Amino acid sequence: MSEAQPRNNFIRELVAADVATGRFGRPVATRFPPEPNGYLHIGHAKSICLNFGLAQEFGGRCNLRFDDTNPFTEDMKYVEAIRHDIRWLGFEWSEERYASDYFDTLYEVAERLVRNGGAYVDSQDEEAIRENRGTVTEPGTPSPHRGRSVEENLDLLRRMKAGEFPDGAHVLRAKIDMAHPNMIMRDPLLLRIRHASHYRLGDAWCIYPLYDFAHGLSDAIEGITRSLCTLEFKDNRDIYDWLVRAAGYEHPPLQVEFARLELDYTIVSKRKLLRLVNEGHVTGWDDPRMPTIAGLRRRGVTPEAIRTFADTIGVARKPARVEMATFEHAVRNDLNMRVPRVMCVVSPLKVVLTNYPEGQVEELEASYYPHDVPLTGSRMIPFSRELWIEREDFLENPPKKFFRLTPGREVRLRYGYLITCREVVKDDRGQIIELHCTYDPTTRGGDAPDGRKVQGTIHWVSAARGIDCEVRLYDKLFTVPDPEAGGNDDDFTAYVNPESLVVVQGAKVEPSVLSDPVESRYQFERVGYFVQDATDSTPARPVFNRTVTLRDSWAKVKPQA
């Protein structure tokens, strides 16, 4: 499946200009640099599409680099999940690298910085460092250790590395300017002591670089040309440039910032997503309500839909909040053209065809695809005297423009027969328990030989041969468009949508799906797109996750109950 030309954006123009002028003297090189401390989400997908897409388009390369500088939070299981998700999205990296590959080089740079007076060992505690940094309106105060001699600094740094000091005893800081208007530049921390096992390197190190120290230099080592990151790193660009210059790289990479994706009714903060998992608001990183790649996959979303979505939203420097409708459109648009239609009654109401022979079952042919989808194929569906129809497809006292079944009205059973409702059967409490209808034997397949038109077509499943299944109706994760808006970090869980998952037992699906593998996607006609759940669905007990509803123009005209 070919995707349209990527739409233009300012980064693409920068890269095109680089190529035209030969600015870096090397081919286009980008990187996707996740920290292996959580799962990738839809926001990362935007970055992945950008970085890998640019490399592809300009004949360059794109590395996958794990930014693993914090031994407290990182884990190999995240590395594996991240690799899997990127490949599932349809991208392959040129090389797999790790910031931890560069710890030796980073340490050499640190010593060199110390030798030429560009860095010093500070022995203030964490709190003192923070206080002495000053505020946005007041300059910081230099550390009492700022004037240490090169010899002393070198000695301390080596002993830090050798493990002679406990966590927090010393840090290595760049010596820049404690009064710098950019807070980031007030002698930023480079190395800190952490007596912790690294998930990859074990106990080889007890000093670990901070993001600012590791990132730009890692880019430079890999020969990255444009280092793409999100807007909140704008201020870090100063230290990025300072470091790659200090380390002596020619034609160093250039950082370019773009706006991260904010999607309505969900969140894309790894830290907050982790909380949803830990506090049990969802069942895991791959809960289909999660905006993670793993969650979207389990929800039934395709990689193509995600890539199209990424292209649709574009890339800019303005913080942007995208409507869920934009995402849903990308999903429906893709699914519409590729998945077979089958019938499933989510909330069944029994229909008895009083003039249909008892015990008879016929097999009717039903196309998998509508006329306007260029795919072919069909299956046979059993038709019998007793059927299930959707409870909401019958109304005893219908409002205007209700085209479905009502007393005395004729409707079409899709690919079946025209039926007319003759009698409404209720229980003692007045609840409708079944409908008695008659069918017109001359309308097999759904066409009337006399050419009469029926306004409504409804879906159905044979009661004799329908399969019991579980249907999981997923909806937006939060009840408000921006759950993080309050500013209070703790508030967002209060907005978790209690109806984000509605589990329906006793739905009835046509038997054809039994032979399909798990993760098969369908459109349940008139209901929505669904996928057989990857982990819970079995032939004995099929489970279907709703990926997205169909557009429902009836919902707009329907009078509110």
Place this chain on the structure above:
RNA sequence: UGCCCCUUCGUCCAAUGGCAGGACAGUGGCCUUUGGAGCCACGAAUCUUGGUUCGAAUCCAAGAGGGGCAACCA
């Protein structure tokens, strides 16, 4: 409050000094064996005020509004 960034239809993105355009959403219609899909049409924006220019969304200035930065997180 210091520094930095941003500001175009309801939303997202184009227009790179020369007719403000697309997508999503919305509205009306056509079509329809999915109230799906598709097709047609309609409405909808350059934050404000000055300046430069034959000509400004675009360049300059001021203002307003929004966002980021004061973790030994990334």
